[in-house]
Amino acid sequence: xxxxxxxxxxxxxxxxxxxxxxxxxxxxxxxxxxxxxxxxxxxxxxxxxxxxxxxxxxxxxxxxxxxxxxxxxxxxxxxxxxxxxxxxxxxxxxxxxxxxxxxxxxxxxxxxxxxxxxxxxxxxxxxxxxxxxxxxxxxxxxxxxxxxxxxxxxxxxxxxxxxxxxxxxxxxxxxxxxxxxxxxxxxxxxxxxxxxxxxxxxxxxxxxxxxxxxxxxxxxxxxxxxxxxxxxxxxxxxxxxxxxxxxxxxxxxx
Amino acid sequence: xxxxxxxxxxxxxxxxxxxxxxxxxxxxxxxxxxxxxxxxxxxxxxxxxxxxxxxxxxxxxxxxxxxxxxxxxxxxxxxxxxxxxxxxxxxxxxxxxxxxxxxxxxxxxxxxxxxxxxxxxxxxxxxxxxxxxxxxxxxxxxxxxxxxxxxxxxxxxxxxxxxxxxxxxxxxxxxxxxxxxxxxxxxxxxxxxxxxxxxxxxxxxxxxxxxxxxx
Numbered sequence: 119x120x121x122x123x124x125x126x127x128x129x130x131x132x133x134x135x136x137x138x139x140x141x142x143x144x145x146x147x148x149x150x151x152x153x154x155x156x157x158x159x160x161x162x163x164x165x166x167x168x169x170x171x172x173x174x175x176x177x178x179x180x181x182x183x184x185x186x187x188x189x190x191x192x193x194x195x196x197x198x199x200x201x202x203x204x205x206x207x208x209x210x211x212x213x214x215x216x217x218x219x220x221x222x223x224x225x226x227x228x229x230x231x232x233x234x235x236x237x238x239x240x241x242x243x244x245x246x247x248x249x250x251x252x253x254x255x256x257x258x259x260x261x262x263x264x265x266x267x268x269x270x271x272x273x274x275x276x277x278x279x280x281x282x283x284x285x286x287x288x289x290x291x292x293x294x295x296x297x298x299x300x301x302x303x304x305x306x307x308x309x310x311x312x313x314x315x316x317x318x319x320x321x322x323x324x325x326x327x328x329x330x331x332x333x334x335x336x337x338x339x340x341x342x343x344x345x346x347x348x349x350x351x352x353x354x355x356x357x358x359x360x361x362x363x364x365x366x367x368x369x370x371x372x
Numbered sequence: 373x374x375x376x377x378x379x380x381x382x383x384x385x386x387x388x389x390x391x392x393x394x395x396x397x398x399x400x401x402x403x404x405x406x407x408x409x410x411x412x413x414x415x416x417x418x419x420x421x422x423x424x425x426x427x428x429x430x431x432x433x434x435x436x437x438x439x440x441x442x443x444x445x446x447x448x449x450x451x452x453x454x455x456x457x458x459x460x461x462x463x464x465x466x467x468x469x470x471x472x473x474x475x476x477x478x479x480x481x482x483x484x485x486x487x488x489x490x491x492x493x494x495x496x497x498x499x500x501x502x503x504x505x506x507x508x509x510x511x512x513x514x515x516x517x518x519x520x521x522x523x524x525x526x527x528x529x530x531x532x533x534x535x536x537x538x539x540x541x542x543x544x545x546x547x548x549x550x551x552x553x554x555x556x557x558x559x560x561x562x563x564x565x566x567x568x569x570x571x572x573x574x575x576x577x578x579x580x581x582x583x584x585x586x587x
Contacts, residue, residue, distance in 0.1 A: 180486055206492035217487035221505045230501060231491035283491065 130189075131156040131318055132177070132209075132287050137186035139172045145184065147173045148342045154287070159319045161333035161350065163326070165365060169342040170322040171214075174291050177320065178209045190286070207235060210280030214292040216272045218264040224251060224275045225260040228282045236283070243282075250278035254308050270301030274308050281312075288312065290321040326369055330354040338362045376557045379544050383537035384561065390457050390526045390534060391565075395519055397462025402469030407499070409474060420470075427467035433528050436460040440532040457529035465522050472514040476507030509580045516573025520566045527562075537561050 130153035139147035147169040154160050162170040175181040177188055179195070179202050188195045188205070195205045219227050228247035232238040238246065251257050254274040256267075264272050273293055280288060290309065294302035306328050313319060313332050323329055329336050329350060336353040338346045338361075346359045357363045408420035427435070439460040444451045451459070480503050488498040530539035541558040545551045 178490055180489065203492040203494075206490055209490075211487075211490035213483060213487065213490075215483050217481075217483035219484065219487070219502055219506075231493060234494065234497040234501060235492045279491070 130154060131158075131191060132320070133187075133189040133192075134173075134177065135187040135189065137173065137176055137183045137188065139169065139176045139181050140184040141181075146342050147176065149186070150339075150344050151186075152337065152344070152347070154318060154320060156286075156318055157316045158335065159313045159317075159321065159333045161329035161336045162320065162322045162339060163324070163329055163336060163365075164339035164345075168339040170339050171291050173339070174289050174320060174322050177287075177289055178206050178211055180211075203235075207283060208286045210283055210285035210288040212273070212276050212280055212288065212290045212293050214295050216264070216269075216276045216296075218272055218276055218279070220264055223261050223263055224256060224267070224278075227264070227275060228279045231279070232282050247278070247282050250282045251275070253281065254278045268301055269297045270304045273297065273301075273305045277305075277308055277312075287318045287320065290319065290323070292322050292324065294323070294325060324369075326354065326366075338365065340365070373553075373557065376544065376550075376554055377561075380537050380540045380554070380557055380561060383535060383540040384565070386454070386534055386539075387523070387526055387536040387562075388565065390454065390461065390529050390536060391519070391523045393454075393458040394461035394465060394526065395522055397458060398465030398469050398518070398522070399515070401462065401466035402473055405466060405470035406473035406477060409470065410477060424467040424470055427464050432461070432464055432525055433531060435464060436528055436532055439463075444532070453529070453533040456532060457526070457534045461522060461525060461529070464525075465518060468518050468521075469515065472511050472518065473507065475514070476511035477503065479510045480506045509577075512576050512580060513573060516569060516576075519569045519573070523566055523569065524562060 132154040134150055134152045137147060137150045138145055150173055162174065164170055172181055176183045190205055190208060195201055225247050228250055229243045232243040232246055233240055248257060248260060251260055254277055256271060256274055259267060259271060294305050297305060306325060310332055333350045335347060336350045337344055338353060340361050346353060346357060346362045357366055405420050405424060408416050411417050436457060440456040443449045444456040484502055488502045526536060527538040530536055530542060537558050541554045545554050
């Protein structure tokens with residue numbers, strides 16, 4: 119146990135240590151350990167049902183891990199509400215279905231958590247939110263309700279909403295899967311910019327080009343386990359494991 | 373007709389007061405009941421479930437007598453008939469409204485809860501800023517239906533002596549024996565009083581759906 123925690127805390131910003139996720143008795147993620155360094159972009163790829171999203175959601179305890187530990191900056195996240203909230207303040211999340219608040223404008227969506235979670239004064243939070251909306255190219259949509267925005271714009275607002283918390287890590291759960299390719303492209307461009315600015319990111323994605331071009335490392339998962347981890351270039355071009363080869367062949371020959 | 377009306381009109385104020393006051397009690401108490409019933413812990417859920425089931429299983433008239441004979445005429449508490457009626461009806465309708473609230477809360481997609489949790493919004497703020505505004509539109513139409521049902525059920529308060537429309541009709545009938553005429557007028561009065569509730573509900577519904585559509 120001692121040796122294990124030593125290895126996971128070595129200058130990693132985010133560490134997963136023996137993480138399992140189970141729904142009732144059914145385990146969907148088995149014993150995953152992974153270190154993410156500050157500024158690193160890690161892509162999680164694999165067939166659907168591989169447990170990628172479950173693993174991602176375990177990081178901020180939307181699915182509390184059934185076993186194992188999550189460490190942020192070497193500190194283990196405990197089971198208390200206070201400990202969870204501390205983690206969630208530092209870990210931004212972007213969902214496949216955006217999950218914007220439909221009754222609030224884009225600006226209000228982005229301002230909400232800085233004001234009510236962090237206690238930032240309203241005027242200051244407004245400036246911060248406007249800055250983030252400008253960052254994702256939607257300053258002119260500040261006063262628009264999500265329902266009046268395209269899917270791509272909604273997802274960029276959702277990214278701005280997560281960024282307004284000034285997180286240390288951003289989690290993306292298939293952020294382009296519910297978008298057509300053209301709208302997906304504008305979201306990917308935003309994510310590319312973020313990666314270029316040094317944001318630490320963990321991205322569940324089916325976009326192989328994004329994984330290859332933007333990610334530093336790629337994790338291939340199947341059947342709830344990590345099958346192969348390597349630098350993006352190596353894993354995508356020269357996969358070692360037959361299961362990874364099969365998956366990449368299938369995806370590319372589509 | 374005019375004579376009957378002039379007598380029964382003395383009960384209108386009491387009927388309206390009982391209805392409105394009971395509705396306020398129900399609307400306020402129904403919300404924590406609904407939230408408790410959705411709690412993760414059964415320790416919190418159980419008392420709320422029991423309360424709702426019991427309140428709905430006992431006939432309103434029996435319930436009002438229970439409240440009246442316990443709180444209305446004990447040595448320590450002396451509730452007026454009005455207060456007893458409001459507490460009794462308010463509790464029953466809190467159980468009904470908690471169901472409407474719960475349907476409204478269930479109608480909010482889980483993604484909204486998850487977004488609020490991922491942003492570490494405190495529980496109270498999640499309800500206040502994210503969840504409840506989205507339940508309003510779903511909850512208003514059934515609330516209006518319950519308001520009209522409550523208006524009609526308020527007639528039961530006459531049995532414990534609240535001087536409402538029905539009470540006046542009973543009294544008048546004991547004098548003039550014109551039961552059919554008296555109660556027909558009473559019925560018309562209840563219909564007339566229900567109309568503004570229905571209109572109010574439609575208006576609120578329109579405003580809320582417009583606001584949520586983001587126009």
